[in-house]
Amino acid sequence: MLSSVITGTGICIPETIQLNQDFEQHKFFDEKGLPLTDPAKSIIDKFRKITGINERRYAPTDINTSDIAAVAGRQALLNSGIDPETLDQIVVAHNFGDVAYGSIQSQNVPTLASRVKHILGILRPECIAYDVLVGCPGWVHSLIQSHAWFKAGMAKKVLLIGAETLSRVIDTSDRDSMIFADGAGACVLEYKNSPQGGPGILGTSAQTHSAGEVDYIDMGKSYRSDDDNAALYIKMKGRKVYEYALKHVPFAMKSCLDQAGIDIRQVRKILIHQANEKMDEEIVKRLYGLYGVSEAPSGIMPMSIQWLGNSSVATIPTLYHLVLQGEMTEHEIKEGDIVLFASVGAGMNINAVCYRV
Ligand SMILES: CC(C)(COP(=O)(O)OP(=O)(O)OC[C@H]1O[C@@H](n2cnc3c(N)ncnc32)[C@H](O)[C@@H]1OP(=O)(O)O)[C@@H](O)C(=O)NCCC(=O)NCCS
Incomplete structure (x- = not known):
């Protein structure tokens, strides 16, 4: 196949x-x-x-x-x-x-x-x-x-x-x-x-919400009045992004797993966009909640935010590489493991990919 x-x-x-x-x-x-x-x-x-x-x-x-x-x-x-x-x-x-x-x-x-x-x-x-x-x-x-x-x-x-x-x-x-x-x-x-049960993308999901949410992350002037008036910088309505992410990301992740025919209990690692540690923990907790599981298993979600911050599009491939290469000692991904990639950001856009290693 x-x-x-x-x-x-x-x-x-x-x-x-x-x-x-x-x-x-x-x-x-x-x-x-x-x-x-x-x-x-x-x-x-x-x-x-x-x-x-x-x-x-x-x-x-x-x-x-x-x-x-x-x-x-x-x-x-x-x-x-x-x-x-x-x-x-x-x-x-x-x-x-x-x-x-x-x-x-x-x-x-x-x-x-x-x-x-x-x-x-x-x-x-x-x-x-x-x-x-x-x-x-x-x-x-x-x-x-x-x-x-x-x-x-x-x-x-x-x-x-x-x-x-x-x-x-x-x-x-x-x-x-x-x-x-x-x-x-x-x-x-x-x-x-790839043989049956071998590596490959198993399912995907993607959403765009751009009605009231379109300006949650956008470009704006500096908060300093003496800044060059023409320059625009990345701006976000942090609290709104936070609430938006908690509301929609768990469902988008589940929809990806459903499309893949995978139950959350089969997932070995969740690699989620790193923008706020607590936000990610709550998203994952809510995802498990959708399956009637009250707590996410410890170690399910490798985090790099503490030392890498939010590097946007680089975050998930970086995290995947670090875990695969054994550079995050508490985490391991082996052949045959199922991982879930999920991200959220400007647009507002959300997506997820379920992948067997
Ligand atoms: C920006 C963010 C850190 C703010 O945190 P928050 O808890 O929502 O903040 P709130 O606006 O509710 O304010 C809570 C407190 O933190 C303070 N605060 C807010 N933003 C802060 C910041 N960036 N740095 C320091 N303090 C901040 C507030 O002044 C407030 O203080 P108070 O309790 O003394 O009144 C958080 O909303 C967030 O991480 N949002 C998601 C960002 C995201 O995912 N971006 C995606 C980019 S791709």
């Missing part, structure tokens, strides 16, 4: 560590431009308490999103063992393109995927390179989309990368900016013969 199989993974975790303490000299403002009266240290302590984030990674100033995308992509290709010239597609999920340090300007032409193809030196014209913009769920969306391309008989081998340098598009006077991070994760996905 032909299945969509992940045959290699790769990551780029930028080396610059931005600690919570590094924000202590920041002046934070509210959305009306008024300075927050609490000292920065108490704001940061509260931030850690409500998100679980201690530190995050920022790309070095001379490195761009397509550069870290290429690093992760190259590693995924090496791990898969395929000849890069046999790829049918290179897909890069991101939201802001390349943003040169200090410029706050998205560069999306040429596509990041074309830039990555160039950096990797892949020449075959039939290997098409394009980007997907689906908010933080972009990389999971690229899995779903490639699975459909495979079933349509239009591709057999793809390189899927999620890469973002959110540190370049944050308003540092907004305390929510401390959530965001940089990073890249990738996989090679191949359509290949």
Whole structure:
């Protein structure tokens, strides 16, 4: 039976560590431009308490999103063992393109995927390179989309990368900016013969809610009145995103498992988008609740948020790679295990993929 199989993974975790303490000299403002009266240290302590984030990674100033995308992509290709010239597609999920340090300007032409193809030196014209913009769920969306391309008989081998340098598009006077991070994760996905019970994508689900929810995560001016008026930064209505995610994500995850014909008790690991530790715990608890199980099994959900923050599209492929490679010592994924990828973000978009390793 032909299945969509992940045959290699790769990551780029930028080396610059931005600690919570590094924000202590920041002046934070509210959305009306008024300075927050609490000292920065108490704001940061509260931030850690409500998100679980201690530190995050920022790309070095001379490195761009397509550069870290290429690093992760190259590693995924090496791990898969395929000849890069046999790829049918290179897909890069991101939201802001390349943003040169200090410029706050998205560069999306040429596509990041074309830039990555160039950096990797892949020449075959039939290997098409394009980007997907689906908010933080972009990389999971690229899995779903490639699975459909495979079933349509239009591709057999793809390189899927999620890469973002959110540190370049944050308003540092907004305390929510401390959530965001940089990073890249990738996989090679191949359509290949897999025995019954062998590896492959088992089910998918996706939703977009863009009525009242469309501006829950969007672009807005700095909270600092002396900032350049033309510049726009990533903004979110955090509480609304939080409530939205708790309400909809568990159902989207269940719908994916239902489509796969898999019961939650068969799932070995849940790899969920990392934006807020407590939010993720509550989402997973509610998912189990849909099956009449009151508590999620301990260790079901590997978390990287404490040291990687929210690296958007890079989060899930990075997490998957780290667990597969044994770099998260408390977690293990073995051949035959069933994992559930799930993400939520701007759009608002939600998606999930059920995968047998
Ligand atoms: C942004 C977020 C951390 C705010 O947490 P919250 O608990 O919803 O915050 P609330 O607005 O209810 O405020 C609770 C308290 O935290 C404070 N607070 C809110 N945001 C904060 C922040 N970023 N840093 C520090 N303190 C913050 C509030 O001032 C309030 O303080 P008080 O109790 O002294 O009045 C949280 O809503 C969140 O993580 N949302 C989801 C974000 C997400 O998933 N984004 C996806 C991006 S792809």
